[in-house]
Amino acid sequence: xxxxxxxxxxVICKSGTSVKIECRSLDFQATTMFWxxxxxxxxxMLMATSNEGSKATYEQGVEKDKFLINHAxxxxxxxxxxxxxxxDSSFYICSAPPGQGVYEQFFGPGTRLTVL
Amino acid sequence: xxxVEQDPGPLSVPEGAIVSLNCTYSNxxxxxxxxxxxxxxxxxxxxxxxxxxxNKEDGRFTAQVDKxxxxxxxxxxxxxxxxxxxxxCAMRLNTGFQKLVFGTGTRLLVSP
Numbered sequence: 001x002x003x004x005x006x007x008x009x010x011v012i013c014k015s016g017t018s019v020k021i022e023c024r025s026l027d028f029q030a031t032t033m034f035w036x037x038x039x040x041x042x043x044x045m046l047m048a049t050s051n052e053g054s055k056a057t058y059e060q061g062v063e064k065d066k067f068l069i070n071h072a073x074x075x076x077x078x079x080x081x082x083x084x085x086x087x088d089s090s091f092y093i094c095s096a097p098p099g100q101g102v103y104e105q106f107f108g109p110g111t112r113l114t115v116l
Numbered sequence: 117x118x119x120v121e122q123d124p125g126p127l128s129v130p131e132g133a134i135v136s137l138n139c140t141y142s143n144x145x146x147x148x149x150x151x152x153x154x155x156x157x158x159x160x161x162x163x164x165x166x167x168x169x170x171n172k173e174d175g176r177f178t179a180q181v182d183k184x185x186x187x188x189x190x191x192x193x194x195x196x197x198x199x200x201x202x203x204x205c206a207m208r209l210n211t212g213f214q215k216l217v218f219g220t221g222t223r224l225l226v227s228p
Binding site for chain 2: 006041042044045046049091093095097108109110112
Protein backbone atom coordinates (compact mmCIF):
# COMPACT_ATOMS: atom_id res chain seq x y z
CA UNK A 1 0.00 0.00 0.00
CA UNK A 2 0.90 3.65 -0.26
CA UNK A 3 3.10 5.15 2.44
CA UNK A 4 2.51 8.30 4.42
CA UNK A 5 5.19 9.57 6.76
CA UNK A 6 5.09 12.12 9.54
CA UNK A 7 7.84 14.09 11.19
CA UNK A 8 8.57 14.37 14.00
CA UNK A 9 7.14 11.29 15.66
CA UNK A 10 7.28 12.93 19.04
CA VAL A 11 7.83 16.51 20.18
CA ILE A 12 7.92 18.18 23.55
CA CYS A 13 7.73 21.95 23.70
CA LYS A 14 7.18 24.76 26.14
CA SER A 15 3.88 26.56 26.43
CA GLY A 16 3.69 29.52 24.07
CA THR A 17 5.97 28.13 21.40
CA SER A 18 4.98 26.95 17.91
CA VAL A 19 5.42 23.46 16.58
CA LYS A 20 5.41 22.32 12.96
CA ILE A 21 4.41 18.79 11.97
CA GLU A 22 5.08 17.47 8.47
CA CYS A 23 3.02 14.94 6.56
CA ARG A 24 4.45 13.43 3.39
CA SER A 25 3.07 11.02 0.83
CA LEU A 26 6.13 9.02 -0.17
CA ASP A 27 5.07 7.15 -3.29
CA PHE A 28 1.98 8.94 -4.56
CA GLN A 29 0.71 12.44 -5.06
CA ALA A 30 -1.98 13.73 -2.74
CA THR A 31 -4.00 16.77 -3.70
CA THR A 32 -5.92 16.30 -0.47
CA MET A 33 -4.66 15.41 2.98
CA PHE A 34 -6.52 15.22 6.25
CA TRP A 35 -5.37 16.19 9.71
CA UNK A 36 -6.81 14.43 12.76
CA UNK A 37 -6.34 14.78 16.48
CA UNK A 38 -6.73 11.89 18.87
CA UNK A 39 -6.92 12.24 22.64
CA UNK A 40 -6.20 9.22 24.86
CA UNK A 41 -8.85 6.52 24.59
CA UNK A 42 -10.83 8.64 22.16
CA UNK A 43 -11.43 8.40 18.46
CA UNK A 44 -9.88 10.36 15.66
CA MET A 45 -11.42 13.78 15.25
CA LEU A 46 -11.01 15.45 11.89
CA MET A 47 -9.49 18.88 12.30
CA ALA A 48 -9.11 20.06 8.75
CA THR A 49 -8.81 19.11 5.12
CA SER A 50 -5.63 20.28 3.46
CA ASN A 51 -5.91 21.12 -0.23
CA GLU A 52 -2.86 21.52 -2.44
CA GLY A 53 -2.60 25.04 -3.75
CA SER A 54 -5.58 26.42 -1.85
CA LYS A 55 -6.77 27.17 1.65
CA ALA A 56 -7.48 24.41 4.09
CA THR A 57 -11.03 23.64 5.15
CA TYR A 58 -11.44 23.53 8.91
CA GLU A 59 -14.00 21.59 10.89
CA GLN A 60 -16.37 23.40 13.18
CA GLY A 61 -14.71 24.42 16.43
CA VAL A 62 -11.14 24.22 15.12
CA GLU A 63 -9.30 27.53 15.26
CA LYS A 64 -7.70 28.16 11.89
CA ASP A 65 -5.41 30.83 13.30
CA LYS A 66 -4.08 28.42 15.87
CA PHE A 67 -3.69 25.40 13.63
CA LEU A 68 -2.04 26.64 10.46
CA ILE A 69 -2.08 24.28 7.52
CA ASN A 70 0.04 24.61 4.42
CA HIS A 71 -0.17 22.20 1.48
CA ALA A 72 2.52 23.63 -0.74
CA UNK A 73 3.19 20.57 -2.89
CA UNK A 74 1.50 17.36 -3.99
CA UNK A 75 3.48 15.36 -1.44
CA UNK A 76 3.73 17.61 1.59
CA UNK A 77 1.30 19.16 4.03
CA UNK A 78 2.32 20.86 7.25
CA UNK A 79 0.38 21.58 10.42
CA UNK A 80 1.72 24.31 12.68
CA UNK A 81 0.37 24.54 16.19
CA UNK A 82 0.90 28.17 17.14
CA UNK A 83 1.29 29.39 20.71
CA UNK A 84 0.85 25.89 22.00
CA UNK A 85 -0.76 25.27 25.37
CA UNK A 86 -0.91 22.12 27.50
CA UNK A 87 -4.45 21.42 26.30
CA ASP A 88 -3.04 21.08 22.77
CA SER A 89 -1.12 18.01 23.89
CA SER A 90 -2.44 15.20 21.77
CA PHE A 91 -1.70 12.66 19.06
CA TYR A 92 -1.86 14.30 15.63
CA ILE A 93 -2.33 12.04 12.61
CA CYS A 94 -2.50 12.85 8.93
CA SER A 95 -3.98 10.79 6.14
CA ALA A 96 -4.17 10.94 2.39
CA PRO A 97 -6.22 9.17 -0.26
CA PRO A 98 -4.09 8.05 -3.20
CA GLY A 99 -6.54 9.45 -5.73
CA GLN A 100 -9.82 11.24 -6.28
CA GLY A 101 -12.83 9.15 -5.45
CA VAL A 102 -10.68 6.46 -3.85
CA TYR A 103 -12.27 5.13 -0.70
CA GLU A 104 -9.04 4.25 1.03
CA GLN A 105 -7.03 6.67 3.12
CA PHE A 106 -3.49 5.91 4.16
CA PHE A 107 -2.56 7.15 7.58
CA GLY A 108 0.74 8.43 8.82
CA PRO A 109 2.26 7.00 12.01
CA GLY A 110 1.21 10.03 14.03
CA THR A 111 2.99 12.73 16.00
CA ARG A 112 2.71 12.88 19.77
CA LEU A 113 2.81 16.48 20.96
CA THR A 114 3.41 17.27 24.62
CA VAL A 115 3.19 20.88 25.70
CA LEU A 116 4.72 21.61 29.08
CA UNK B 117 -26.11 11.72 19.83
CA UNK B 118 -22.87 10.84 18.07
CA UNK B 119 -23.04 10.00 14.38
CA VAL B 120 -21.19 6.73 15.00
CA GLU B 121 -21.40 4.75 18.24
CA GLN B 122 -18.90 2.10 19.23
CA ASP B 123 -18.35 0.36 22.56
CA PRO B 124 -14.85 1.33 23.77
CA GLY B 125 -14.29 -1.96 25.59
CA PRO B 126 -11.87 -3.34 26.50
CA LEU B 127 -12.96 -6.67 25.11
CA SER B 128 -10.89 -9.53 26.50
CA VAL B 129 -10.94 -12.94 24.82
CA PRO B 130 -8.75 -16.05 24.89
CA GLU B 131 -6.64 -16.99 21.90
CA GLY B 132 -8.67 -18.82 19.25
CA ALA B 133 -11.97 -17.18 20.13
CA ILE B 134 -14.28 -15.58 17.61
CA VAL B 135 -14.45 -11.84 18.15
CA SER B 136 -17.40 -9.66 17.22
CA LEU B 137 -16.95 -5.91 17.00
CA ASN B 138 -19.84 -3.60 16.21
CA CYS B 139 -20.83 -0.04 15.39
CA THR B 140 -24.15 1.70 14.97
CA TYR B 141 -24.68 4.91 13.10
CA SER B 142 -27.39 7.48 12.61
CA ASN B 143 -26.78 8.91 9.12
CA UNK B 144 -28.54 6.74 6.58
CA UNK B 145 -26.61 8.44 3.78
CA UNK B 146 -23.36 6.69 4.69
CA UNK B 147 -22.36 4.34 1.87
CA UNK B 148 -18.77 3.28 2.52
CA UNK B 149 -17.93 1.40 5.69
CA UNK B 150 -14.43 0.63 6.88
CA UNK B 151 -12.64 -1.04 9.72
CA UNK B 152 -9.23 0.16 10.81
CA UNK B 153 -6.82 -1.43 13.25
CA UNK B 154 -4.67 0.82 15.39
CA UNK B 155 -1.81 -0.39 17.52
CA UNK B 156 -0.75 1.73 20.45
CA UNK B 157 0.96 4.97 19.40
CA UNK B 158 0.62 4.14 15.72
CA UNK B 159 -1.53 5.37 12.87
CA UNK B 160 -4.60 3.35 11.82
CA UNK B 161 -4.30 0.75 9.07
CA UNK B 162 -7.18 -0.28 6.87
CA UNK B 163 -8.44 -3.82 7.43
CA UNK B 164 -11.67 -4.06 5.54
CA UNK B 165 -14.06 -1.93 3.59
CA UNK B 166 -17.58 -2.53 2.34
CA UNK B 167 -19.69 -0.53 -0.02
CA UNK B 168 -23.38 -0.37 0.90
CA UNK B 169 -24.88 -3.51 2.44
CA UNK B 170 -23.52 -7.01 2.45
CA ASN B 171 -20.67 -9.15 3.66
CA LYS B 172 -17.04 -9.25 2.79
CA GLU B 173 -14.48 -11.81 3.86
CA ASP B 174 -10.71 -11.59 3.89
CA GLY B 175 -8.86 -14.38 5.61
CA ARG B 176 -9.85 -14.45 9.27
CA PHE B 177 -11.81 -11.21 8.96
CA THR B 178 -15.43 -10.77 7.91
CA ALA B 179 -17.17 -7.41 7.62
CA GLN B 180 -20.94 -7.12 7.59
CA VAL B 181 -23.13 -4.12 6.88
CA ASP B 182 -26.85 -3.97 7.63
CA LYS B 183 -28.02 -0.62 6.34
CA UNK B 184 -31.63 -1.25 7.34
CA UNK B 185 -30.53 -1.42 10.98
CA UNK B 186 -27.65 1.05 10.58
CA UNK B 187 -25.35 -1.55 12.07
CA UNK B 188 -21.95 -2.82 10.99
CA UNK B 189 -19.84 -5.65 12.34
CA UNK B 190 -16.35 -7.04 12.10
CA UNK B 191 -15.76 -10.68 12.96
CA UNK B 192 -12.32 -12.08 13.68
CA UNK B 193 -11.97 -15.84 13.63
CA UNK B 194 -9.25 -17.76 15.42
CA UNK B 195 -8.12 -14.63 17.21
CA UNK B 196 -4.41 -14.27 17.95
CA UNK B 197 -2.53 -12.25 20.57
CA UNK B 198 -1.20 -10.16 17.69
CA UNK B 199 -4.79 -9.06 17.03
CA UNK B 200 -4.70 -7.13 20.29
CA UNK B 201 -5.25 -3.53 19.21
CA UNK B 202 -7.92 -0.89 18.98
CA UNK B 203 -10.41 -1.39 16.16
CA UNK B 204 -12.04 1.67 14.69
CA CYS B 205 -15.05 1.67 12.45
CA ALA B 206 -15.31 4.50 9.94
CA MET B 207 -17.78 5.52 7.31
CA ARG B 208 -18.31 8.10 4.64
CA LEU B 209 -20.83 9.39 2.19
CA ASN B 210 -20.92 8.41 -1.44
CA THR B 211 -19.59 11.71 -2.70
CA GLY B 212 -16.29 12.95 -4.03
CA PHE B 213 -15.40 14.47 -0.67
CA GLN B 214 -13.69 11.73 1.28
CA LYS B 215 -14.29 12.81 4.85
CA LEU B 216 -14.39 9.83 7.21
CA VAL B 217 -16.42 9.70 10.41
CA PHE B 218 -14.90 7.41 13.02
CA GLY B 219 -16.27 5.51 15.94
CA THR B 220 -14.47 5.79 19.29
CA GLY B 221 -12.72 2.47 18.75
CA THR B 222 -12.95 -0.82 20.66
CA ARG B 223 -9.87 -2.03 22.46
CA LEU B 224 -9.38 -5.77 21.97
CA LEU B 225 -7.14 -7.90 24.18
CA VAL B 226 -6.43 -11.48 23.08
CA SER B 227 -4.71 -13.50 25.76
CA PRO B 228 -2.50 -16.51 24.90
